[in-house]
Amino acid sequence: MIWFTAFFFLLFRSKYILFVSKYFYIDTFSVFMLFLIPFIFFLISEFLNRYTNLLNFKEIFTVVGIICGFLCLSFVSSSPFLFLFRYEICAFPILFLIFRLSKDLEKIESVFFMLFINVFGSIFFIIFCYGFYISDMVLLSSFFFFFSDLFIYRRFFLLLVIKFPLFLFHSWLTKAHVRGSGACSIILASVMLKLGTFGFFKFSSFFLIIVSTLLSFLICFCTLRCLIVLLWMVRMFDVKLLVACSSIIHMRCIVPSLIFCSRIGVVSSVLIIIGHGVVSYILFLLVSVCYERSYRRCIDLVKRVESVSKSLTLLIFFFFFVNLGVPPFIRFISELLFTNFFFSYSVVGVVFFCLSIFFGVVYLMYYLCYTLFGKKNSYLIGNLTISVMCWSFFSLIGFFFAGYLGSFVSLIKTFFCGKNDNGRCVNEKILLFVRVNFCSFFNISFFDIFIF
Amino acid sequence: MLGLIFVVSLISLFSIYLFFRFETLYFSRFKEIYRQIGYGFLIDKTRIIFLLTVVFVTCLVSLFSESYMEHYNSKKFFFLILSFFFSIILLVHSSRFLTFFIGWDGLGLSSICLIMFYPNKITLYNSFLTIIFNRIGDVIFIFIFCFFLINLSSFILILDSNYGSIFFLLTLLCRFTKRAQFPLSRWLPAAISAPTPISAIVHSSTLVTAGVYIVHKLGMYFSAWGLSSFFLFFRFVTFILGGVMANIELDFKKIVAFSTISQISMIIFFCSLGLFMVGLFHTMLHAFFKTLLFCVSGVFFILFFRDQFKLHFFSFKGIDFLRLFLLLSVYRITGLIFRSSFATKDLVLEFVGARENFLYFFIIFRRLFTLFYCCKLFRVIISGSYLFSVIRFKRFFSRFWLIFRFLTLLGGVFLFKVFLVNLYVVVSWFDILLILRIFSVPFLTRVKFSSKVFFFLTLRISFIKNFSFSVYGRLMKFNFLSSVLSSEKFFLKNFYIRGLKNFFYKFRLRMYNIYFFLIFLFCFF
Numbered sequence: 001m002i003w004f005t006a007f008f009f010l011l012f013r014s015k016y017i018l019f020v021s022k023y024f025y026i027d028t029f030s031v032f033m034l035f036l037i038p039f040i041f042f043l044i045s046e047f048l049n050r051y052t053n054l055l056n057f058k059e060i061f062t063v064v065g066i067i068c069g070f071l072c073l074s075f076v077s078s079s080p081f082l083f084l085f086r087y088e089i090c091a092f093p094i095l096f097l098i099f100r101l102s103k104d105l106e107k108i109e110s111v112f113f114m115l116f117i118n119v120f121g122s123i124f125f126i127i128f129c130y131g132f133y134i135s136d137m138v139l140l141s142s143f144f145f146f147f148s149d150l151f152i153y154r155r156f157f158l159l160l161v162i163k164f165p166l167f168l169f170h171s172w173l174t175k176a177h178v179r180g181s182g183a184c185s186i187i188l189a190s191v192m193l194k195l196g197t198f199g200f201f202k203f204s205s206f207f208l209i210i211v212s213t214l215l216s217f218l219i220c221f222c223t224l225r226c227l228i229v230l231l232w233m234v235r236m237f238d239v240k241l242l243v244a245c246s247s248i249i250h251m252r253c254i255v256p257s258l259i260f261c262s263r264i265g266v267v268s269s270v271l272i273i274i275g276h277g278v279v280s281y282i283l284f285l286l287v288s289v290c291y292e293r294s295y296r297r298c299i300d301l302v303k304r305v306e307s308v309s310k311s312l313t314l315l316i317f318f319f320f321f322v323n324l325g326v327p328p329f330i331r332f333i334s335e336l337l338f339t340n341f342f343f344s345y346s347v348v349g350v351v352f353f354c355l356s357i358f359f360g361v362v363y364l365m366y367y368l369c370y371t372l373f374g375k376k377n378s379y380l381i382g383n384l385t386i387s388v389m390c391w392s393f394f395s396l397i398g399f400f401f402a403g404y405l406g407s408f409v410s411l412i413k414t415f416f417c418g419k420n421d422n423g424r425c426v427n428e429k430i431l432l433f434v435r436v437n438f439c440s441f442f443n444i445s446f447f448d449i450f451i452f
Numbered sequence: 453m454l455g456l457i458f459v460v461s462l463i464s465l466f467s468i469y470l471f472f473r474f475e476t477l478y479f480s481r482f483k484e485i486y487r488q489i490g491y492g493f494l495i496d497k498t499r500i501i502f503l504l505t506v507v508f509v510t511c512l513v514s515l516f517s518e519s520y521m522e523h524y525n526s527k528k529f530f531f532l533i534l535s536f537f538f539s540i541i542l543l544v545h546s547s548r549f550l551t552f553f554i555g556w557d558g559l560g561l562s563s564i565c566l567i568m569f570y571p572n573k574i575t576l577y578n579s580f581l582t583i584i585f586n587r588i589g590d591v592i593f594i595f596i597f598c599f600f601l602i603n604l605s606s607f608i609l610i611l612d613s614n615y616g617s618i619f620f621l622l623t624l625l626c627r628f629t630k631r632a633q634f635p636l637s638r639w640l641p642a643a644i645s646a647p648t649p650i651s652a653i654v655h656s657s658t659l660v661t662a663g664v665y666i667v668h669k670l671g672m673y674f675s676a677w678g679l680s681s682f683f684l685f686f687r688f689v690t691f692i693l694g695g696v697m698a699n700i701e702l703d704f705k706k707i708v709a710f711s712t713i714s715q716i717s718m719i720i721f722f723c724s725l726g727l728f729m730v731g732l733f734h735t736m737l738h739a740f741f742k743t744l745l746f747c748v749s750g751v752f753f754i755l756f757f758r759d760q761f762k763l764h765f766f767s768f769k770g771i772d773f774l775r776l777f778l779l780l781s782v783y784r785i786t787g788l789i790f791r792s793s794f795a796t797k798d799l800v801l802e803f804v805g806a807r808e809n810f811l812y813f814f815i816i817f818r819r820l821f822t823l824f825y826c827c828k829l830f831r832v833i834i835s836g837s838y839l840f841s842v843i844r845f846k847r848f849f850s851r852f853w854l855i856f857r858f859l860t861l862l863g864g865v866f867l868f869k870v871f872l873v874n875l876y877v878v879v880s881w882f883d884i885l886l887i888l889r890i891f892s893v894p895f896l897t898r899v900k901f902s903s904k905v906f907f908f909l910t911l912r913i914s915f916i917k918n919f920s921f922s923v924y925g926r927l928m929k930f931n932f933l934s935s936v937l938s939s940e941k942f943f944l945k946n947f948y949i950r951g952l953k954n955f956f957y958k959f960r961l962r963m964y965n966i967y968f969f970l971i972f973l974f975c976f977f
Binding site for chain 2: 317
């Protein structure tokens with residue numbers, strides 16, 4: 001993972017435009033993304049080599065090749081419409097793969113759900129592309145257009161909200177992961193999410209004004225959603241769903257940093273993408289290995305991997321922890337950078353984010369002990385996880401509400417005593433500080449973005 | 453492999469004479485705005501001392517565990533121990549945040565793997581607890597990093613006083629997690645469920661060094677924000693917790709765990725007074741005698757076919773040699789006269805007695821608590837009747853013993869050079885002679901072990917008396933104060949001219965130790 005440091009120089013520079021034509025626009029960032037694709041292609045083909053039959057392999061290989069090819073093309077697209085076109089072409093092969101390879105009964109449902117939700121998003125994106133007389137060469141002159149209209153941003157945003165699973169429209173991804181086989185989920189995880197981030201980054205310079213007003217809403221929504229999903233994950237029983245949700249959580253965390261066009265934000269998000277592409281691949285691989293061996297994915301039934309094979313336990317343990325953030329790997333550094341960015345916005349939000357980091361470990365230990373060591377040995381942990389998470393989460397919220405207590409107390413004082421206390425002690429200052437940040441953090445005045 | 457480590461440690465011994473810092477930096481990025489966030493290493497005098505302790509302890513324990521753990525998966529065990537070892541080294545020798553954090557996280561991960569070495573429900577639960585508390589520390593550390601982007605070698609605080617106190621609190625919270633101060637010390641007794649050699653390493657040296665290292669780094673800011681009394685409260689509470697629980701507990705290893713908590717709080721108290729080198733010295737000593745304790749207790753667990761959790765006052769029957777070592781280790785903890793931890797504790801007592809009143813009593817209460825649980829352990833040792841039993845000592849144990857004694861002897865020379873403590877060499881030689889004469893060589897064969905112990909102790913006390921109240925006492929230089937006090941004119945003046953009353957008035961600090969020992973003796977009758 002350290003070998004990508006060479007390509008970071010590309011990010012640090014401003015955008016050097018390398019090649020432009022009617023259909024291609026190659027930038028340093030796109031070059032960077034292009035470098036990643038062959039690596040992923042190699043990984044996927046390795047996986048397929050082991051876990052599919054020879055008969056299937058050729059057609060699946062071609063399909064994967066088509067996906068990767070159109071991905072590369074989408075990274076070098078010169079206009080939004082071309083971007084969408086190539087982007088959407090990638091979706092259909094994946095649907096085909098899910099349909100072909102998975103053995104689940106409900107695969108048709110997941111396929112159709114994915115299809116229709118993507119089409120729903122892309123319709124609005126087409127309106128964004130051609131509804132306002134945007135020329136084909138718009139990306140060249142990206143710094144001179146500042147759209148200050150929410151409606152336009154909404155259309156653009158919706159697609160990426162769907163593709164790059166943000167808050168409301170992520171269930172297609174979870175369903176696809178669960179219903180699809182190992183190969184499909186790997187391809188989805190390592191390939192598709194990159195497109196979303198690329199789209200955000202490319203078009204972020206248009207929308208700086210809107211984004212600066214939206215940022216509070218997004219940040220609060222994302223972090224709280226992370227925490228809620230973490231709490232929900234403790235009660236899940238499918239291992240694959242776990243991995244999918246962990247990837248979703250990490251993606252969500254980095255959205256605010258990506259939109260805001262600061263250097264740290266971009267770097268942290270790109271690092272997460274790289275890390276995610278590799279780590280989730282490994283995780284899905286491990287999960288599929290367990291699935292192949294024991295024909296079951298339920299937590300209660302995948303018993304005692306530790307006694308079956310020690311090397312597998314080591315890998316599972318290690319990579320699940322790497323997923324959460326272990327230095328010197330990429331995930332940790334990206335988390336650090338993201339917290340730096342986040343801190344510049346609000347102190348309080350960082351606390352919530354750190355809480356989510358902490359919770360990640362809690363639920364992870366719960367699951368690892370269940371899978372590796374069996375239900376009999378790890379039933380003591382279950383109660384403790386819930387208690388720890390609920391206790392810490394709600395105590396923090398209570399702590400922030402204490403900021404309001406100070407004002408409430410002063411109100412009562414003025415009401416009953418009839419005096420103005422101008423001199424404030426240190427405690428009240430701290431509480432005021434907390435209250436101010438709390439209000440800015442939970443500013444949800446822009447919730448009407450999706451009202452049509 | 454072990455030989456290599458030994459060589460490294462010996463080299464580090466001789467490189468104590470470094471008076472400069474040797475710093476390297478790799479992979480530095482983000483040069484423009486932020487300071488160099490890279491990977492860096494730093495070799496310094498104090499860090500080498502940490503390295504020494506860690507290296508010696510791991511070597512000894514790995515020797516011990518060659519035969520202690522022979523029926524278990526040695527590959528996994530040694531892999532985990534090595535990962536633990538390297539993470540500690542990274543932590544101590546880091547000059548930048550990233551390497552430090554690699555070590556920190558590596559410690560957490562490897563410690564939970566080690567605790568889960570025998571997977572059953574208790575060990576899993578305990579490992580879960582440890583990782584929770586470790587993670588709290590991690591998260592707070594990330595938060596702090598975002599505050600400041602500290603360059604660890606230079607410590608420049610950028611922001612103003614509003615944030616400063618919060619930062620300070622948070623750093624202390626981190627430290628609280630790693631070294632088990634009051635609210636976040638639950639994990640240390642839980643970490644007992646690891647195998648004995650692992651708990652020997654973990655509890656004795658490595659986790660303590662992490663906390664002490666941080667304290668050293670931020671020592672200059674310790675009194676800056678005026679919150680020192682607040683943390684003194686926490687230290688006091690941890691100490692009382694350790695002492696009280698050690699007295700109540702029946703499980704042998706838990707007693708030792710609580711003793712580590714109290715010792716750690718003591719070390720940090722030393723650091724807070726500004727006596728960082730004393731604290732370092734005490735960590736070294738603590739490391740060695742704790743490992744000894746644990747290893748000996750491990751041997752006992754094996755020989756009596758007992759589970760490590762369920763020990764009550766069973767009678768140690770017949771293995772004098774091992775009981776002796778247990779005795780020595782326990783004796784060291786107490787800080788009685790001319791035992792290893794005496795040098796530090798007495799020094800601090802003098803230092804504190806000159807300044808403030810309540811802290812003085814604080815330390816005395818501490819000593820009392822330590823003595824009480826040491827009495828408890830002693831009782832366990834001595835209460836067995838003497839039954840003859842043949843035990844074949846394996847080669848590892850003789851090696852272990854030899855290395856340990858070598859270490860303690862060599863430690864005297866080392867300590868003189870670094871810490872200017874002169875006494876240890878002489879006393880330890882005398883100690884060995886006594887031990888050989890009384891215990892190993894057949895002498896008084898029909899006498900009970902307990903009586904042999906008392907004979908040994910009385911001989912030592914007489915030796916001590918000879919030293920302290922005579923002209924030779926001035927050779928024992930603990931620090932400037934004691935050298936002044938023990939200089940000839942003071943001695944002679946007080947002893948001959950003023951009379952017994954003034955003699956006691958001057959030396960009441962030293963006499964307290966003798967009083968404690970008398971109390972201690974009464975426990976047996």
